[in-house]
Amino acid sequence: MALKVELKPRERIIIGQVVIRNDEQRTRFFIEGEAPILREKDILTAASADTPAKKIYLAVQLMYLTQDPTNQHETFFELVRDFLAAAPSSLPHVHEINNRILSGDLYKALKAAKKLIAYEAELIEHAKRV
């Protein structure tokens, strides 16, 4: 079953180990196979990972791109422990990420990490107001 990808002009996408950049026209293509795929809006670089939750997302992203859950093993757990020590109420989100990684579902783990970023933003917003 093929995945349909639509790229806007100059939009980028990572497939496996390459970055594909679209030219000036809208493009549509189908992808089949086993490589990791990340659209531009889902990609986080080291430079833009400037909060604890984003760093966790970065670690999970590296796991997804190398298709290897043991990649960044210790780093990931250190980040998670620090995060939980600071914000224990985020446990359900962290739990979801861990679950997905354990089942080998790295793409869903990435999605769960994205939710964590949203939750973190909420908490910080709350703190700023108070």
Add this chain to the structure above:
Amino acid sequence: MANTILSSGVRNNLLTLQKTAAEQSVLQNRLATGKKVNSAIDNPVNYFTALSLNDRSSQLTGLLDGMSNGIQTIQAASKGIDSITKLVSSMQSTIKQAQADAAQNRPTATGTALATAAEKIATSKSLKDIVLDKGLSGGVDTVNNTTGAAAPDTIADDASATATRSGNLGIVTGGGTTVKVAAISIKAGSNTYEASFDATNMTVRDLVNEVNKSGIATAFVDEKGQFNVKGTGSETLQFGFGTADAATSAAADITTAKTAALADSKDADATGDNNLALGLTADSYTVGTVAQNVTSAVRSNLIQQFNDLRTQIDELAKDSGFNGVNLLAGDQVSLVFNEKTGTNQSKMTIQGSSLTAENLGISQAVNAQGITGTFNFQNDLDLEKATESLTGAMTSLKSLASTFGSQLSVAQTRQDFTKEMANTLTIGADNLVLADSNEEGAKLLSLNTRQQLSQTALSLASQADQSVLRLFG
């Protein structure tokens, strides 16, 4: 008794007292347990989340036990294979020792003497050298020595050796332009060798060399001047020598003659220029020479050693189990990685295989021929077969070891990950009941500042920069 009516002032005091008492008991409870959330009433969401997460943590810990058992089973099988590999190695060196000891029972066909004492005196050479120098054929016989007429007779002239001529074996070449062609046919067990050649100027030495090219038999002339053919293995040796005449030296005639010579070498005719010329019996091809019933003592001793090692393989395989599960006896081990069921269950199943000497293709060693499914140590061909099956066994063992090895590393990785996760859940659940969401945002901001200088964050960034993300600048 009438109801006691309380005035508002008293009622207020009463309410305050009751409230204070209630708060006191809450505080005392908290002081006693150290937890802010002690029951569902305090903070229901956190309480139930913590409860379910603690549950999950203990379920995972339960899974860890199963995983650890599975890993031990695989390790036991791995060790078993290592030991069995060493045993097979020992068996290989046993075979080599047997091969180093020359087989005693090789069949030898010995002919009658091809040189006489008179020739020895005339030439002053040893009987062996006289025979080796003799030509196969005597050339064209043009004069009948008995009558003096010009006609070939049945015995070639000048067959005996003297100081001036080397003599020949008496195989006559026809008159005129005919060319003598000779052929040898050798058969030992299932191996055959045939060769045919122009015998015009061939000597016995040339014939010995031709036989030695075959690889399945060797020829030599002994000190008594007898022509011998010895098999290289212990199979029955069939040796035939034949001749034929080619009408001319044209290639087509030679080819025809070669075919005829080969046919001659394989039949058992009692006259003429064939086996009998070499002193061998007429049926030395059709019946052949059987191996002697001599056994080598060295080889016999090695048989016991070989069989002992073979039995040990079976014993070792039986002993490679853990907790009643033996991957080397064909059992199956299943490692469950999460506590879900149905399609959401994540597990790895490892199928063992039944490892015995028989299944590896290693048969028993025996001292005599003919029993199917055994190796006769007295027979070189069987020793070759044994070497091949041991090499095959090593290959099978290596591939099995490598499969188990990679499955073991997968299982160990999952085990580590599960331990970490169970740990995180427990700590998290505990922390949850101490939570204060007001503080959390502030704590996250301070964590962020700390992480900017932390080793972890730096190493993560550098890993990211080395991956495909570097293209994303």
